[in-house]
Amino acid sequence: MPALFLNILKLIFLGLVYLFLWQIARSIGAHVGPGQRSKQTKVADELTVIRSETMAGQTVRIGAGIVIGRSDEANFIIDDTYASDFHARIGQQQDKVLLTDLGSTNGTYVNGRRITVPTSLGKGDTVQIGKTIFEVR
Amino acid sequence: MNRNAEASLLVGAALLASLGVAMVNFTLGRGFDAQVALTFLVWILSFGSVSFALRRWAPAASPYLLPLAAILAAIGFTEIYRLDAGLAAIQRWSLLLAGAMAVLVLFLLRGEGVRQLRRYRYLFLTVGVLLLLMPLLPDSFPIHGAEINGSRLWVRFQGLSFQPGELAKLFLALFLASYLADNHVAMSAHTRRVFGLGFPPLRHFGPIIIAGGVSFVVLVYQRDLGASLLLFALFVGMAYIATGRRSYLAAGGLFVAIGGVVAYQAFAHVQRRVGAWIRPFDDYSDTGYQIAQALFAMGSGSISGSGIGLGRPDLIPAAATDFIFAAVAEEMGFAGSVAVIAAYALLVAAGFGIALRTRDVFRKFLAASLTIVLGVQSLLILAGVLRLFPVTGITLPFMSYGGSSLLANMILVALLARISHTGRSV
Numbered sequence: 319m320p321a322l323f324l325n326i327l328k329l330i331f332l333g334l335v336y337l338f339l340w341q342i343a344r345s346i347g348a349h350v351g352p353g354q355r356s357k358q359t360k361v362a363d364e365l366t367v368i369r370s371e372t373m374a375g376q377t378v379r380i381g382a383g384i385v386i387g388r389s390d391e392a393n394f395i396i397d398d399t400y401a402s403d404f405h406a407r408i409g410q411q412q413d414k415v416l417l418t419d420l421g422s423t424n425g426t427y428v429n430g431r432r433i434t435v436p437t438s439l440g441k442g443d444t445v446q447i448g449k450t451i452f453e454v455r
Numbered sequence: 456m457n458r459n460a461e462a463s464l465l466v467g468a469a470l471l472a473s474l475g476v477a478m479v480n481f482t483l484g485r486g487f488d489a490q491v492a493l494t495f496l497v498w499i500l501s502f503g504s505v506s507f508a509l510r511r512w513a514p515a516a517s518p519y520l521l522p523l524a525a526i527l528a529a530i531g532f533t534e535i536y537r538l539d540a541g542l543a544a545i546q547r548w549s550l551l552l553a554g555a556m557a558v559l560v561l562f563l564l565r566g567e568g569v570r571q572l573r574r575y576r577y578l579f580l581t582v583g584v585l586l587l588l589m590p591l592l593p594d595s596f597p598i599h600g601a602e603i604n605g606s607r608l609w610v611r612f613q614g615l616s617f618q619p620g621e622l623a624k625l626f627l628a629l630f631l632a633s634y635l636a637d638n639h640v641a642m643s644a645h646t647r648r649v650f651g652l653g654f655p656p657l658r659h660f661g662p663i664i665i666a667g668g669v670s671f672v673v674l675v676y677q678r679d680l681g682a683s684l685l686l687f688a689l690f691v692g693m694a695y696i697a698t699g700r701r702s703y704l705a706a707g708g709l710f711v712a713i714g715g716v717v718a719y720q721a722f723a724h725v726q727r728r729v730g731a732w733i734r735p736f737d738d739y740s741d742t743g744y745q746i747a748q749a750l751f752a753m754g755s756g757s758i759s760g761s762g763i764g765l766g767r768p769d770l771i772p773a774a775a776t777d778f779i780f781a782a783v784a785e786e787m788g789f790a791g792s793v794a795v796i797a798a799y800a801l802l803v804a805a806g807f808g809i810a811l812r813t814r815d816v817f818r819k820f821l822a823a824s825l826t827i828v829l830g831v832q833s834l835l836i837l838a839g840v841l842r843l844f845p846v847t848g849i850t851l852p853f854m855s856y857g858g859s860s861l862l863a864n865m866i867l868v869a870l871l872a873r874i875s876h877t878g879r880s881v
Contacts, residue, residue, distance in 0.1 A: 327478055328762040332787060334474070335794045338467055338526050341460075342801055346519050346808075375814050390565070393515065395877070 362415050362441045362454045365394075365408070369451035372397045377455075383409030385420070386447060400424050400448030408439070415439045415454070424448055458510050461518035465506055468525035469498030475533025475763060482764030485540065494532070497547045498525065501554030505869065508558040512565040513876035519805045520868045520875075523798050524853050528861075530795060531854025534782045537764055538775045542856050549858035553865035560869045569874050573817045576633040583626030584669065586619035591676055606848055607677045620673075620682050621850070621863035624828050625870075627686065632821035635697040639816070643698035666690030667710050671718075678724045681835055681847030687711065688831045693824050732845040745772045749781035749840055753792075760788030775856040777848055780840045795854070796837065803830040809875040822874045825867050 363380050367373045373396070378384060384393035389403035396405070402422040409416055418436040419426040427446035428437050439445070445452040473495040480486055502525045509516050528550065536543035564571075572579075590600035590607045601609040601616060609616045635642070642659045667690075670683040691707030694700075718725045727742050735743035735750065748771040755761065768774045768782030775782075784792040806826030813819040829852055836851050838844035850860035 324482060324762050324765065327481075328759060328787075331471070331474060331478065331763065332759060332790050332794070334467075334471055335526065335530065335791065338464065338471070338522070339794060339797055339801070341464060342519050342522060343797070345460075346801060346805060390512065391514070395515075 362439055362443075364455050365445065365452040366455055367450060368444070368453045370398065370449070373450065380408050380410065380415060383407065387420075396447060396450055398448035398450045401450065405447050406445075417445060422447075457518060458506070458514065461509075461522055462503075462506055464522035465502045465525050466499070468502065468522060468529045469495050471526065472498050472529035472532050475529065476536050478763045479533065479537045482762065483537070490536070490540070490543075494536075494547065497550055498529065501550045502528075504554050505557045505561070505865070508561040508869075509872055509876075512561050513873050515876045516872040517805055517809060517875040520802065520872050523802045523805070524865070524868050527795065527798050527802075527853040530783060530787070530791070531779055531851070531856075533763060534768065534779055534786065534854075535775050535856045537786070538769055538782065542775055545858070546856055546861075549861045552858065553861040556862055557865040557869035560866050561873060564870075564873050568877050569818050569821060569870060570815065572629055572821075573633045573636065576630055579626045579633070580630040583623045583630060586623035586626065587669065587673060587682070589619040606679050608679055608682070618857070618859040620677075620679070621859040622866075624682075624685065624689070624832075625825075625863055625867060628689065628824040628828055629821065631690065631693050632817055632824050635693060635820050636817035639697035639820075642694065643700050667714065671714065675722070678722075679848065680725065680728060680845065681832075681839075681849030684711075684835060684847060685828065685831050685849065689824060689827050692827045692831070693820065696823050697820055728845040728847075732842060735842070745778065746842055746846060748772065749778055750842065752781045752785035753841075756785040756788045756792075758789050760784075760786045760791055762786060776850060777836060777846070777855065778840055779851055779854050779856070780837055783854075784840075799830070799833045799837075799852075803833075806830070806871055809871055813874060813877075818874045818877070822871055825871050829864065829867060 365378050365380065367376045370376075378386075378394045385404055385407050386392060386394045386396055386401075387404040387406075388396055388398065388401050392404060402420070402424070404420045405422040406420055406426045407418045409418070415438065416436045417426065417428060417433065417439050419433055425432045427433070428439065429444055430446070439454045441454055443454045445454065473491045476494045477491045480488070480490065502521055506521055509521070532543065532546060532550075535546055589598075589610050592598060592600045592610070594600070598610060598612045600607055601611045603609055608618050608620055610619055638659070644656070666687055670687040673679050673683045673686065687707070687710075691703060691710075694703035694707070719729060731738065731742040731746055735746040737743060739747050752766065752768055752771055755766065760766070763786050766782075766785040768785050771778050771781050780792065780795065783795060787794075803826055806822060806829065810819050810822035810826060813822055832849055833852055835844065835847045836849050839846040839848075850857050852860065852864040
């Protein structure tokens with residue numbers, strides 16, 4: 319009886335270790351490798367910085383939703399003195415990607431126009447926050 | 456995955472560590488019930504505080520690094536506790552200290568991040584080399600070197616001992632990333648071709664030659680084959696990664712081949728290591744004993760192991776430190792060993808993933824060199840225990856008993872996490 323019990327305990331321990339590693343291995347694949355270019359999705363799901371002094375080329379995934387701003391608390395911290403601490407939020411709603419200005423000082427621009435209401439984004443749109451310009455991809 | 460998933464995985468690792476301790480108590484009849492709770496608490500305090508620091512100062516950081524470190528530490532700790540409850544108690548304190556240091560590093564880098572470290576290149580080089588050479592301090596000094604098992608790697612101060620070489624690797628990785636960030640373009644220029652390989656001007660081999668020299672000094676005066684190979688692999692590997700030129704790999708390989716033959720001819724300790732590797736049973740009772748015991752242990756482990764507390768890993772010399780993998784292979788079997796190797800592979804994959812995604816060259820190179828340090832160190836000692844390579848006598852990151860190693864590797868993971876915060880998409 320103790321031998322059987324110890325064997326079961328041993329297998330439970332190993333099983334838990336593998337369960338743990340599986341949880342990590344499952345989601346790590348998407349994060350290893352150079353880029354998103356290979357992943358072609360229909361819905362716009364990321365922003366790439368196309369004009370900035372220090373951040374050009376950086377990419378941010380929209381995922382369930384992100385807040386862009388200068389604050390350390392923002393999901394995507396933007397190095398731009400013309401941006402507000404919490405400047406704008408981008409989130410998914412049904413199958414739309416919505417951009418909302420969070421009462422920023424200098425405003426948020428989509429394709430050059432300042433937005434006043436939550437605005438739907440599509441691939442190829444440009445978003446300007448402060449002096450930084452993103453492209454939706 | 457996000458910070459919350461990371462937090463729940465950390466709780467999982469804490470539970471695993473305490474389950475391991477409970478199993479040891481049960482099979483060995485130790486019955487210290489407080490140990491189980493204490494272990495859980497230490498995992499939560501140590502890794503939890505680093506996770507909290509990431510949440511606060513690097514919320515977009517990769518959530519994979521910390522859980523992988525935590526589970527490796529949990530598996531290693533189970534075996535350490537099984538071998539010696541006294542060592543395990545010290546290891547718990549080391550883990551708390553390592554967690555606190557990682558939090559401190561994240562705090563110091565909270566504003567500008569890792570980027571600000573680029574300008575202190577030569578300070579890092581000096582500190583790194585001094586740390587490496589610190590064990591050579593004569594015994595009459597208040598802070599002096601100490602020799603354990605024939606390698607002079609330790610420094611003693613008032614009864615406390617530590618291995619400065621573990622931290623030296625971090626400083627040298629920082630130096631290298633900064634140096635290469637400024638020089639990689641010049642270093643990748645070709646001026647002549649030899650045997651079909653393009654070679655840059657000779658002066659760009661300077662760092663490689665310095666690396667070879669430092670590695671050789673470490674090998675000769677400290678009799679530390681592991682640190683020597685690790686440093687050399689770091690310098691050559693980074694020269695290749697930074698420039699994409701195979702000529703650096705060729706030059707490095709040539710250097711290792713010549714250096715290896717010379718070292719083998721000239722030094723008795725190298726001959727002993729190689730002899731014990733090729734024919735461990737010829738001198739079973741002396742030089743081959745450790746490897747032979749490790750082979751017996753791993754062989755008897757079979758597929759799922761003898762069960763925690765049911766094998767005899769205590770027969771392997773240095774089972775709690777360098778040979779912890781043999782103890783794991785015996786008591787958790789092939790299945791447990793593969794899990795450990797998979798965890799290291801995932802850590803290295805995550806590290807290089809961070810390097811690939813980071814745009815800024817300094818931080819990109821720093822992520823790559825930290826990953827090389829972690830990966831090569833794990834590889835060297837795993838291969839040594841498995842008798843694929845001579846035993847190099849370095850610790851297995853996060854698993855081996857030892858405060859300096861734990862501290863250095865936690866800081867390494869904190870730096871990687873901080874790089875991934877700014878460098879990658881959320």
